[in-house]
Amino acid sequence: MEFKEASLRERKLYYHEEWNKNDVPEFIIDRIHEREFAFDHDGNGYNDRYKEFKTVDLFADFLVKNFPYAVCTSVSFYSNPKNREEWKGAELVFDIDAKDLAVKSCYCKEGQVCEKCLTEAKEIVLNIKDTLIGDLGVKYLSLVYSGRGYHLRVYDNEVLSLERRSEILEYVTGSKRPKEQIMFLSHGYPAVYRKMFVLTFKKMKENDLPFNKKVVDNLLTEKDIIISKILNCNPNYLDLKGIGDKTKNEFLTHIEKINASLVDGKVTVDVKRILRLPSTLHSKVSMKCVEIKNIENFDPLKDAVPKFVFERKD
Numbered sequence: 001m002e003f004k005e006a007s008l009r010e011r012k013l014y015y016h017e018e019w020n021k022n023d024v025p026e027f028i029i030d031r032i033h034e035r036e037f038a039f040d041h042d043g044n045g046y047n048d049r050y051k052e053f054k055t056v057d058l059f060a061d062f063l064v065k066n067f068p069y070a071v072c073t074s075v076s077f078y079s080n081p082k083n084r085e086e087w088k089g090a091e092l093v094f095d096i097d098a099k100d101l102a103v104k105s106c107y108c109k110e111g112q113v114c115e116k117c118l119t120e121a122k123e124i125v126l127n128i129k130d131t132l133i134g135d136l137g138v139k140y141l142s143l144v145y146s147g148r149g150y151h152l153r154v155y156d157n158e159v160l161s162l163e164r165r166s167e168i169l170e171y172v173t174g175s176k177r178p179k180e181q182i183m184f185l186s187h188g189y190p191a192v193y194r195k196m197f198v199l200t201f202k203k204m205k206e207n208d209l210p211f212n213k214k215v216v217d218n219l220l221t222e223k224d225i226i227i228s229k230i231l232n233c234n235p236n237y238l239d240l241k242g243i244g245d246k247t248k249n250e251f252l253t254h255i256e257k258i259n260a261s262l263v264d265g266k267v268t269v270d271v272k273r274i275l276r277l278p279s280t281l282h283s284k285v286s287m288k289c290v291e292i293k294n295i296e297n298f299d300p301l302k303d304a305v306p307k308f309v310f311e312r313k314d
């Protein structure tokens with residue numbers, strides 16, 4: 001499948017014939033009047049901002065008239081969204097973009113995505129979702145296919161008012177190794193860290209390891225054993241011939257850095273962020289941004305491709 005840009009005619013076709021207001025998620029419609037809307041009309045950025053709509057029908061009218069290139073809403077709620085006055089909380093959001101993954105098992109060039117790295121982005125998002133529910137007790141969240149990756153949007157009341165979000169980000173991505181004494185606790189953060197370590201390490205190839213050839217060969221040859229040892233809580237999981245404490249330390253720091261980059265941190269910590277609205281078109285790649293009802297069966301190449309792509313002749 002080619003991820004080609006949508007033409008003006010295709011955008012019009014999409015908003016006139018395919019888009020349906022019932023595809024706008026309930027978590028948006030519930031408080032639609034409190035969100036800021038932002039539009040990119042020509043692919044040059046979100047220059048039409050600070051719009052508000054009292055109802056989804058008024059928003060539908062706007063879409064049919066303008067068939068914009070891209071549509072975002074704020075993740076935050078305001079008494080007066082037009083002026084972004086009186087902030088009333090914001091969803092907690094995790095943005096995992098397949099094109100930005102530092103480590104992937106495919107050979108995509110920078111900025112590109114394929115079926116394989118989209119699947120790996122999905123695997124990351126599912127692991128973060130499990131941690132949010134299992135460890136942090138989150139109850140209300142939605143998964144969204146963003147067009148080139150996934151958004152995880154949490155809207156529990158307790159979460160909306162949080163202003164500092166970087167600790168949560170560090171926790172769910174496992175981007176700081178636990179102290180040695182607690183590294184193998186069966187639950188809590190150490191378990192999250194081990195799970196995320198494995199998720200990243202198992203995808204690593206030669207180019208992902210900035211060490212000399214001997215160390216790289218060693219780590220890659222022993223990869224399955226290292227993974228099995230850490231999963232079995234064996235404290236000697238990194239005891240390899242020719243790899244001293246200094247290299248071990250550098251390797252663990254390297255994994256920490258990669259895990260910290262799994263999620264676009266700027267999106268999570270910014271409580272006034274705008275984010276692509278599910279149901280609308282990601283025109284740059286001609287895919288729909290959609291709320292995912294059943295992640296197990298979700299296939300972006302089937303469920304997020306607008307009809308006009310199948311009708312293309314070239």
Ligand SMILES: [Zn+2]
Nearest residue numbers: 106108114117
């Ligand atoms: Zn790829």
